[in-house]
Amino acid sequence: MVLIALGGIIAGLNPNFLTFGNLVRVSQAAMIPLVLGLGETFIVLMGSIDLSVEGVLTLAAVILSMLVLNGANANDFGMLAVPCVLILGAGVGFLSGLVHVTLKVPSFMATLGVWFMGVGAANALLGGMAIRINDPWIRALAIERFFGFPLGVWLALGCLGAALVIQDHTRLGRHIYALGGGEELAAFSGIAVTRVRIATFTLAGVFYAIGGVLAAAQLGLGNAQIGSGWLFTTITAVVVGGTSLSGGEGGVLQTLVGALIVVVLANGMVLLGVPSDVQIGVQGLLIIAAVGLSIDRKRARLVK
């Protein structure tokens, strides 16, 4: 609803919004927030929060750029680099989950630490420089088109499909909802709570790594700053979509809508000539408005 209204308003004010070229631009801008948001959605459904998005994304992008044909070293593993990077993402997510569960560190803190470890590792690998990606396949994700849309957009839609299957048709998906609904209850029902948590963080790590691949493809290079700003966009997309921060309610389709709202709003502001200094503030306003609308104030008596 909000998305359609927003689209309508912007289209009314500037008809260019509905041109095919602009829709492609919107989809291109939405692909990374969508993929990142899918991973975050599972975490938030569980009632946790994952701040390691940028850390995993950066590390994945940098390592990808170092493994494929590039301007800095002699590696040329081609598309083999992608599964390597996804396994890396899974590993980092697994680490977040393990720290969170075994040391009983709140997910907020555990992933905050992993965020900086990821960015730190990327920095250490690069020493401040950027690596140009020359691999044609990776570049193709951003450049080559299929039915008018870049391949990366199709990849993101594929991720959405996979996330939907996980959410609705696997035991893990169901257990994630159960944990968000009540963790103690879930344990009483015989669910291996710690295993579910670790698995979910691992899964989210894979999505962030895919986000890293897309980001590297879009930019055509890998550097340590590639991730900055994505965490905010990711959480905004999830929350604006309507997934409840207290867990148990929402899902990946909502996140698709949320990601589109965020991107359409940004796109609309550009089209309408809103100064860029103001745009980021509007995004902040948006996330607070979304949370304010989604919380059932009658039920939630205490807010921390």
Place this chain on the structure above:
Amino acid sequence: MNAPVAQAALALVKVDKRFPGVHALKDVSIDVRRGEVIGLIGENGAGKSTLMKILSGVYQPDRGDILIGGKRSRLANAADAARQGIGMVFQEQSLFPNLTVGENLYLGAEAQFIRFGLMDWSALYDAARRQLDKVSLAIDPRMRADELDFASRQMVELAKALTLEEHAKGDLVILLDEPTSVLERAEIDILFARVRALKSRASFIFVSHRLDEVLELSDRIYVMKDGAVVAELETANAEVQTLHRLMVGRSLQSEYYRESLQASFRNEVVAEAVGLGLADKYRDVDFKLHAGEILGVAGVIGSGREELTRTLAGLAPHDRGRLLVRGREVRLATPAEAVDCGLGYVPRERRVEGLVLFLSVAANITLAALTELTRYGFVDRREERRLAREWVERLQVRTPGIDALCLNLSGGNQQKVVLAKWLTAKAKILILDHPTRGLDVGAKEEVYELARAVTKQGVAIILTSDTLDETIGLSHNVLVMRDGAITHRAGASPGGKPRQVDLIKHMV
């Protein structure tokens, strides 16, 4: 009566369990035969919940054996207990509101529906429908659990426990832990009928505070007191009075509620309700509360008495009629306004709503009086400590010191700290919402004594209690509510206390 234990579906033999400072279970032996409904009763703190937790695999016994179908067994955790055929219907309803009924039924047991890594939802819902048929519940398993009323949820829980018979080897034993506490009479009848019908499939252990229900449903009754089984009787040989005497360890006597200390109240009206009402909750409530009076409010769940209490605590403001506190008309929109009017709320969830567990005794006692203790923006720590020490002494709070965290106090002493908090804040009216819930007998008596002492000082009390006994024993006057309206008023001066049956007929 002494059927060989080996024949029992489930037996506990000399089970013993200690927690720091508490001997929770003392050599408890219980056996449940096939197709039998066992009633388990006892006061709060008698050890029933510990026993249930051992049977559901949450706690491990320190000593003693658990025999399932005559074989020695270990219940490592909840899932393990389920595998061995022990199902639970919890007191707090344990369905996930955000999942569908079918998902709830098979949560944790989805493996049977997984084909090639994916859930086969139609198979799960078909199976769920078969389970619901067992308890004759005609609802769509694809409904979300939060769309169901309490009674249906309870039935779903029963159906969930019955899913165990598909994969548990041996006999099924289902623990019913206070299943009726949120149900209406008609719903209870349905539940009981289902339980009786299911006796061919399972045995049951029925834990309840309501003795009449235990007598109605059970075949055999175990009575627990202070961690031990003190009696085992056939239901045919039992009646409410006997059970009560066994539970409390002596017959109920008036001195339990310190009736000799009940002084007549003063003539000064401290609060008055005129035609007070809250939409869909209660209506036309009139009462006058005098200084030094204890006004008991009796009624079953849904009678509106809980909401009336919450109105006075500032948690659910009234929308009709007038409420006067010390002559001034008020509408208590927030707890802070209630406190400003001199009302102190002693909530039933004392660990959540009454105390800040991670603050010290002293800080809790002065929490509601900090404004008076603050000079130029700073809290007068010396005065704070003096007050805290004074109240700890006056109420005989057993604590290592005023700096101890409330977390570490026993229930009875926590309750005293809550009372001290309101007395420090000079509350003129105390709202006691189930003040003795979860306290043992001794601690209860101390609370009663305190209630007497503060009313003597002119504090008025509005009491909603767990038991009718307590309401009658403590109060000067009793209001009986049903379906949101006052149906009866009874004086309860010492020597002239109304009988329970006379009040009950106005409650139901």
